[in-house]
Amino acid sequence: MTDVDRSPTGSLEGLDLSLKESYRGKGVLLTGGTGFLGTALVEKTLRSLPELGRLYLLIRSGSKSAQERFEKDLLASPAFQALREEKGDAFLDYARQKVRVVAGDTSREGLGLSERDREELSENVDVVIHSAASVMFDAPLDAAVASNVRGTLALLHLARGWKKRPLFVHISTAYVAGKRAGLIREEPPRESTPNASFLDPDRELAHLDAVVREVEETARRKSFETDEAREEWKTERLVARGNERAQEYGWHDVYTFTKSLAERLVLKERGEVPVVIVRPAIIESSLAEPYPGWIVGTKMADPIIMAFARGILREFPGNPESLIDIVPVDHVVNATLAAGALRPEEPEVFQVASGQRNPLRYRDLYEYVRGYFLDNPLRDSGGRPLQPHEWTFPGSRAVERRLRLEMLGLKAAGALVQRLPEGHLALDLRQKLSRAEKRSQLSLYFSRIYGGYANMASTFASERTTALYEALPESERREFPFDIGLMDWEGWLWGAHLPALTTRPDRKKRRRSMEKPKKTAAIFDVDGTLIDSNVVSYFAWLKLRELPKAVRPFWLAAFLLKAPYYWALDKVSRTHFNRRFYRNYRGWRPERARQLGAESFAAFTLARVHPEALAQLRRHKEAGHEVVLLSGALDFILAPLGDLADDVVSAKLQEEGGVYTGELSGVPVAGDARARMLASYARRNDLDLSKSYAYADSISDFPMLEAVGYPVAVNPDGRLEKAARERGWQIRTWGREQNGVSTPVEIKSLAL
Known part of the structure; x- marks a missing residue:
């Protein structure tokens, strides 16, 4: 690895960095390898860093063993199609040779590792990339702390005693900045919170544990009809208490709060372990690798985009001039691998973000998305095209106030309709009221969850990340690109991201079996x-x-x-x-x-x-x-x-x-x-x-x-x-007979 000796905000000028040489013969431990970012990291490492000695994957066992989850779930992802085609029949053998699956769980003491696995990791791991996390904005407090804080510390404490003193790369989020305004530098967290109050991370962790115990004790004392009702009440209270505490300090939600707490505790308890913190902004579908538009599940911006396309969300609870800081997943992968090639004496921070070098504002996103769905509309239940509405931007408070009043009005209207005599008029009115209520409920949910992120007055700096990219040789800049300044937002949205959200990827072009399938x-x-x-x-x-x-x-x-x-x-x-x-x-x-x-x-x-x-x-x-x-x-x-x-x-x-x-x-x-x-x-x-x-x-x-x-x-x-x-x-039509005869589907090419 490359040794660097400078302050965390010092210059990276003059750094000469080769990823292929830095990772040659090295051992890397990755957590969260079955998640969205983790899958992309595994794929890129196997395809572009064959020089790597061994990739260790910490995977939790369940109904399947950790090895089965790796081979039958992870490697079956379309993300590996290019590598599968390149390696042909040798693909699985290559993956097994390069990857050592370690059964473990960050929520268990000692990560649940066997003594043999612990010793092997101690002797062979040069870099730890900690990607596992709970990314839910409304997670219960106990779950968020267990995953984002205690799981991180458990891994750090283990790595701290390993023989090679591995580099600890902690994947955080740029939104640990909370509600701070202005330029957010690439630097370790301050002692103060986003609202400028002092925060002792150890005392805060103890306080959060006390809150969880208090809620659990109250749930035990209260009378409930069923155990499930008790659990539901407890979960709702833990969600509320976590977000209340986060907002008290100036964070948006329990996710960003616990991720910031984890950063602080990592820096406090790292001992002699070198640390790099990578803070991506909103991670979305890929720009180019493993193929354009590759995505798993639904990411932060996607529910809003789809609600707009379906006509459910008719106004936006944010500031049109605010930045929406999006980065493609392959940029985050490449930046993480570059950061993992360092070995700094003092902690380093890199923000993989677009706001400073290539800003995308909500009004720009709105215009791009609206233009796309005008040309490529979704269709309603009758097959008619859904024309997206023109959005207004009244702000989250105005939106929530209007929605609450609207829902009160709908409730009153519903009570009146219930008194009408039965007939077509009453039925039609009930259906219209039901649709309006559903639309209002979903709009209110989006406003509460995403409203804070849509009104941010901050910009995430990324000079150090840019300098890290420029430290690579030209050939590796082409192979491991993460220069966000080159990003064409409209081209990516129209050509990759929005088609990936709304249409089936063209798998036939990417899938090529080595043997012709035999079974129907x-x-x-x-x-x-x-x-x-x-x-x-x-x-x-x-x-x-x-x-x-x-x-x-x-x-x-x-x-x-x-x-x-x-x-x-x-x-x-x-x-x-x-x-x-x-x-x-x-x-x-x-x-x-x-x-x-x-x-x-x-x-x-x-x-x-x-x-x-x-x-x-x-x-x-x-x-x-x-x-x-x-x-x-x-x-x-x-x-x-x-x-x-x-x-x-x-x-x-x-x-x-x-x-x-x-x-x-x-x-x-x-x-x-x-x-x-x-x-x-x-x-x-x-x-x-x-x-x-x-x-x-x-x-x-x-x-x-x-x-x-x-x-x-x-x-x-x-x-x-x-x-x-x-x-x-x-x-x-199944379940209803047609002229007394149930019509079977013809099975082509068969004489039944």
Whole structure:
């Protein structure tokens, strides 16, 4: 590694840095390798740094071993397609040779490492890149502290005793600046908070622990109808207390607060370990690598963009002149690798940000996004184009005040409509009021979560990051680019990012199998296709089974009040909906969930299975096809359906301490992610998708249907029906007989 001896704000002028030489024969430990940034770091390291000695990945075991998660989940990502094509049949062997998977968990004492693994890391790791974190703005206080603070300190304390005294690269966020105005320098955190009050990080951590204990003790003393109600109350209080404390000091939320606390404690407790802090701004889809527009899940700016495109968000709760500081993920990857090649005597800070060198303002983003959706509109349930509204920028306070008044008015109007005599007029008014209420609830949610970031008066400096880039030889600047000054915002948005959010990536151009697949598959969506039900209905059924009969009507009434919010969230993003809705399972015990799932088959599922679906499934089996159920529903609900198919691919919840955390293990099985999972599954199981069938009911399943040779829209929603008719796909109605005869779907090339 390159030794540098200078102050943290000193000049990098004269630094001569080669990444290929710096990493030659070295060992790197990476946490968070299965996340968005972590996946990109693994891919770039394997593809562009073959000189690296060994990449150690700390991966948590769950329903799969750490090694299985690496090989079957991480390496199956489309991000690795270029490397897979380059290496051909040797791809997996190359990855296994370069990567050593270490089973561990930053939330456990000693990271849960075995003695053998701890000794190996001590002897071989030259650089630690700590990327694992909780990035939720509204995480419960205990979860945010455990992930962002205690997990970071546990890793640092371990590395501090290793033989090689490795460099500790801490991935933070530029938004640790909080609500400070002006130019935010690339320097270690001050002793003061964003609102200029003093902060002792050790005392603050002890205070936060006391807050968590206080909330837990209050939850134990209070009377609740069920344990789940107790957990829900506790979670809501911990979310509120965390954000209250953050805003008291001048941070936006518990995420930026705990990330800043982690920075302070890393610098205080680093001992002799050299430290580099990398602070990215908002990380979005890639500019060029692993391919333009590569993204996993939904990032910070994306829900607002999609809500605008769908006509749900009609005004913006921010200042049009404020900067929105976005950086593509590949820039962050390359800057992190460059920072990891240093070995400073004093802590270094690098901000991977765009505001200083290549500013993008909210009004610019609005114009680019509006122009794109005017030319490439989304479509409503009837297939009609959705024209984006012209936005106004009244500010977050004005937006929230108007929305609260609007919701009060809608509530009063709803009470009046309930008194009208039944008929078409009353029904029409109720539907209009329901749509307006859903739109207002979602707008208020966006305003509260993102309003602070849309009114910032700060600019993140990036001179040192630019100097780091310029220290690379010219050939490596081309191979590891992160000069944000060269970024063309309109070109990236129109050519990569917005298409990635709204359309299926052209996987056929990137996917090239070394052997021709031999098998044909029939892929069935479950909810709405195989079964006349959905994840909300299943949850309600399971939950009601756990409640006393006297309590059930009250719980159901309270749950129905949340339905408009979930409906609106689903319209914006099925992925966002799944992540949010499955938090309802927080605190459930897996063994009880599996028991209820088994009970649901006879008591709930069987009556809702479409007979036509079973008949069609049987025809595929008789034809020798692989039958796969691919669903965003949870594994314990779908387990009883396993006998119907050759395989079931479903969503899973993370477990911790013998209970579900409410967070999904991996990416939600929805939208483009579902199509990517299908492509990965086909590669692993030797399937030919061009000869395969897929059955689904929702427009969110469109990418999956488009990926196969014979797509079938079953009981389609309006948008999917429109798209299916335009493309000449088969459309079938299951669950209702047509002239007394249930019509099967023709299986091409087969004589049944």
